[in-house]
Amino acid sequence: MSATKKVLLVTGGGRGIGAAICRLAAKAGYRVAVNYATNQSAADALVAEIAAAGGEALAVKGDVGVEADVVAMFEAVDRAYGRLDALVNNAGVVDVKARVDEMSVARLERMMRINVIGPMLCAREAVKRMSSSHGGRGGAIVNISSAASAHGSPGEYVDYAASKGAIDTFTLGLAREVATEGVRVNAVRPGIIGTEIHASGGQPDRVERMKDMLPMKRAGTSDEVAHAVLYLLSDDASYTTGAILNVSGGR
Numbered sequence: 001m002s003a004t005k006k007v008l009l010v011t012g013g014g015r016g017i018g019a020a021i022c023r024l025a026a027k028a029g030y031r032v033a034v035n036y037a038t039n040q041s042a043a044d045a046l047v048a049e050i051a052a053a054g055g056e057a058l059a060v061k062g063d064v065g066v067e068a069d070v071v072a073m074f075e076a077v078d079r080a081y082g083r084l085d086a087l088v089n090n091a092g093v094v095d096v097k098a099r100v101d102e103m104s105v106a107r108l109e110r111m112m113r114i115n116v117i118g119p120m121l122c123a124r125e126a127v128k129r130m131s132s133s134h135g136g137r138g139g140a141i142v143n144i145s146s147a148a149s150a151h152g153s154p155g156e157y158v159d160y161a162a163s164k165g166a167i168d169t170f171t172l173g174l175a176r177e178v179a180t181e182g183v184r185v186n187a188v189r190p191g192i193i194g195t196e197i198h199a200s201g202g203q204p205d206r207v208e209r210m211k212d213m214l215p216m217k218r219a220g221t222s223d224e225v226a227h228a229v230l231y232l233l234s235d236d237a238s239y240t241t242g243a244i245l246n247v248s249g250g251r
Ligand code: NAP
Pocket: 011, 012, 013, 014, 015, 016, 017, 018, 035, 036, 037, 038, 039, 040, 042, 062, 063, 064, 065, 089, 090, 091, 092, 093, 114, 144, 145, 146, 147, 148, 189, 190, 191, 192, 193, 194, 195, 196, 197, 198, 200
């Protein structure tokens, strides 16, 4: 193990877009902490795949919406790798299709807890480790937002869209707050990407149904999102902070 290799934590890294980010980051030389909430087998399989390809990775369990889990997750990374250089706030959920006048408080609280409070808690822990004001060597955070923050997702999940709107604003504010402390903070707004998230919201056919309405007449891939994230994490983006990059095929 090389102690000089940069360390990246990806929340929700076991599947979908997060897994593509982990794979590409490991290939780029990061040691990768792969967070998962429940699907341990997906995270373990990804860690094994990265190791087989010569990379270093670690699966870390934790619900980003639970403060004690977040703290424990960052401590596990401290113990394993002894440093943290980058965070991707990728974990996120949708819910079943509903109008606002049908939404329960339980639904709204789950959505905001996982999609908004979770990334904020993770960013808090990352800043404590990376900011020069805390003795850190600097670093980068990328928040995964959604094109939904600009469209609002009416009749589908306005709560989800609003949670991503909060992420956009959080990105702008945190970027400026830590701009002189060696930490860059950016967001990526994916459009419709072919992952299991659509089935988890009760719409397994969502990509197929919507693809002809998209400017490129196709959904994006997790790899296409991952490349944008890796750029924003890299030193090539050294003057880029507070940016919100649409990776949405023109949507
Ligand atoms: P996905 O395939 O459904 O995967 C979701 C990931 O998030 C899984 O790894 C899951 O962990 C993890 N997760 C869920 N709740 C969690 C929690 N409370 N704590 C920790 N991890 C949790 O989703 P995806 O499509 O890759 O989406 C990734 C991100 O991109 C999300 O923020 C989503 O909003 C955003 N996004 C997706 C699309 C799209 O079309 N796919 C478009 C725009 C934005 P387990 O494996 O343990 O379940």
